[in-house]
Amino acid sequence: MARTKAGLSPGARLPDYLSASLMVRVVPPELVHEVLNAHGRNSQRVRAFPAVAGVYYVMALSLYPEASYEAVFSAVSQGLAWEAGAPAPAEVSKVAISVLRSRIGAQPLADLVQRCCVPLADPRIHPGAFYRSLRLVAIDGSTFELPDAPQNEQAFGRPGGRHGRAGYPQARCVLLAECATHAVLAANIGEYRSGEWALCAPLLRSLQPGMLCMADRGFNGFEHWEQARATGADLLWRCAVNRDLPVEQSLADGSYLGAIWPTGVSVAEARARAITVRVIDYRLPSLPDGQPHYRLLSTLLDPEAAPAMELAELYHRRWEMEAIYDELKTHLRQARRGLRSKTAELVRQEFYGWVLMHYAARWLLHQGAARHRIPHEDLSFTRHVQLLRQEQPLSGAFPPRAAQKARRLVRTAA
DSSP states (O other), rough: OOOOOOOOOTTTOOOEEEEEHHHHHHHHHHHHHHHHHHTOSSOOOOOOOOOHHHHHHHHHHTTTTTHHHHHHHHHHHHHHHHHHHHHHOOOOOOOHHHHHHHHOHHHHHHHHHHHOOOOOOOTTTTTTGTTTTTEEEEEEEEEEEEOOOHHHHHOOEEEETEEOOSSSSSEEEEEEEETOOOEEEEEEEEEOOOOOHHHGGGGGGGTTTTEEEEEEEOOOOOOOOHHTTTTTTTEEEETTTOOOOOOOOOOSSSEEEEEEOOSSSSSSHHHHHHHEEEEEEETTTTTTTSSSSSEEEESSSOTTOOOOHHHHHHHHHGGGHHHHHIIIIIIIITTTOOOOOOHHHHHHHHHHHHHHHHHHHHHHHHHHHHHHTGGGGSSSSHHHHHHHHHHOTTTSSSSOOOHHHHHTTTOOOO
């Protein structure tokens, strides 16, 4: 039986669904052109569907997960038609969309995440996003399902166990995000069985002095700590409670100074490279479902500047990462199963477009939170995604401009 091509939700008009006006505020077309040119992926001549529009199209895929490829293009191209002075957007086939996506590839989208996804919180407006002037960020990983295609299984793997293989291939990702605003600052994707640190290491370039990075137990090896500390950021990471960390100096607040060192080297080298850390042990007796014992490691060594009780309370802000993954998987994609791309390169491309679209929604929410000086958690992410989906295409980034402006949007590559 032939399948009916999916469209946007019932009763909706395509012009009501354009998000490009916001997308270009977060991801400026000039920067998209620059990145595409740098990778040799820009359009070489004027096209009905130029490469710069293809980038916004990939972002929009996660905003309209219920729609066909052609319907998503129609939504995005409304604004492009207005910009170019055309009476209506050009029609583009699914094959043309696939060809353009393949020509663009994943790396330009990955570069745009690195260049566009910047911290949002202002300490003057949202002091709760900081701890004693340190911006609170966190790292965490998760998995998500992919279409059941041979290339996806070969590139990313498929979970399996004693009860058999999973129904779909899966990929693993790692995100670095600002805790208060939920703005994703860096992202990486890899095989399902990839070690989280292998995926995490490239994200360290987004850590900066003035940040306090929180992470769970998978990120506390000596090499991990050494690499992360080299960024200049401060660290507050959980570690296993049975880890051997002898007391070198007891502190007044109940924490103590210890040391971590590399393994597999001589004693002399281990001592020479040892790093002093602060160890904080605590319990949460009022939480029946909580762990009986927690242990944290930190670069914040002064108990007066950072009391142990405050750090223990602060660490649980790391759980904002769970909310971020819920926003990505459930609210932005409306609980649709995984991504839709069927080749490894396009999965990676779609993943970075997904991250950019989440950032755009969070950017929109942040504008309201900053304008009215209210906490970000008092505003609904889901509602802002709905606003994003319902924006009028002709009212934002693509107003009628001079013909020269229109030609620049689809200019040929240098």
